[in-house]
Amino acid sequence: MRSLSPDEAELWARVTASIRPLSREPIETPPVDPPSQPQPAPASPATNALAKKPAIAPKPRPGTTLDGTWDRRLRSGSVQPDRVLDLHGMTLDVAWSAIDRALEQAIGSGARVVLLITGHHRPGTAPVQRGKIRAAVHDWLAASRHAPMIAAVRGAHPRHGGGGSLYLVLRRR
Numbered sequence: 001m002r003s004l005s006p007d008e009a010e011l012w013a014r015v016t017a018s019i020r021p022l023s024r025e026p027i028e029t030p031p032v033d034p035p036s037q038p039q040p041a042p043a044s045p046a047t048n049a050l051a052k053k054p055a056i057a058p059k060p061r062p063g064t065t066l067d068g069t070w071d072r073r074l075r076s077g078s079v080q081p082d083r084v085l086d087l088h089g090m091t092l093d094v095a096w097s098a099i100d101r102a103l104e105q106a107i108g109s110g111a112r113v114v115l116l117i118t119g120h121h122r123p124g125t126a127p128v129q130r131g132k133i134r135a136a137v138h139d140w141l142a143a144s145r146h147a148p149m150i151a152a153v154r155g156a157h158p159r160h161g162g163g164g165s166l167y168l169v170l171r172r173r
Contacts, residue, residue, distance in 0.1 A: 066152045066169060074167055077157030081167070082111035087118050087133050095133045096140055103146040103168070112170055115156060120164035137166065 004012060073079045085102040087095045099116070106114050118134040141150060149171050156165035 074154050077159045081113045081115035084115045107149050114168040116166045
């Protein structure tokens with residue numbers, strides 16, 4: 001097994017720093033040893049400025065962009081959705097188009113919360129036959145042209161459909 005190059009070690013350190021553990025136990029990471037390869041001769045300051053790579057800021061992931069007040073309001077069901085989109089009875093293509101149109105209209109009107117009704121997963125039936133829209137909706141939202149305007153996706157309160165619905169919290173314009 002070969003050792004990592006300095007660039008690979010730096011990239012790996014950035015990747016591991018961006019990982020959120022599943023448990024709340026602190027994870028001890030071993031320190032990264034500097035490579036034992038000979039270092040190149042120092043270059044001129046102009047060359048160093050060109051060689052340095054800009055730091056890439058990680059994109060906010062859904063779940064890390066809302067404050068605690070928003071999450072409490074969503075969990076308690078006290079938020080009233082500005083728009084509701086029911087995907088029952090739609091095919092995958094029609095549902096994708098409906099989500100795109102609904103997000104465009106909601107963003108255009110300044111809505112903050114869209115209730116997306118996808119339907120509950122039905123136990124005992126093959127997921128291939130049922131729940132295709134529910135299985136695809138998170139990927140659709142991440143790939144949507146409106147993804148930068150979605151602050152968070154949360155499960156809905158039981159009064160708004162519970163496990164069969166999602167809240168889409170949109171960013172302010």
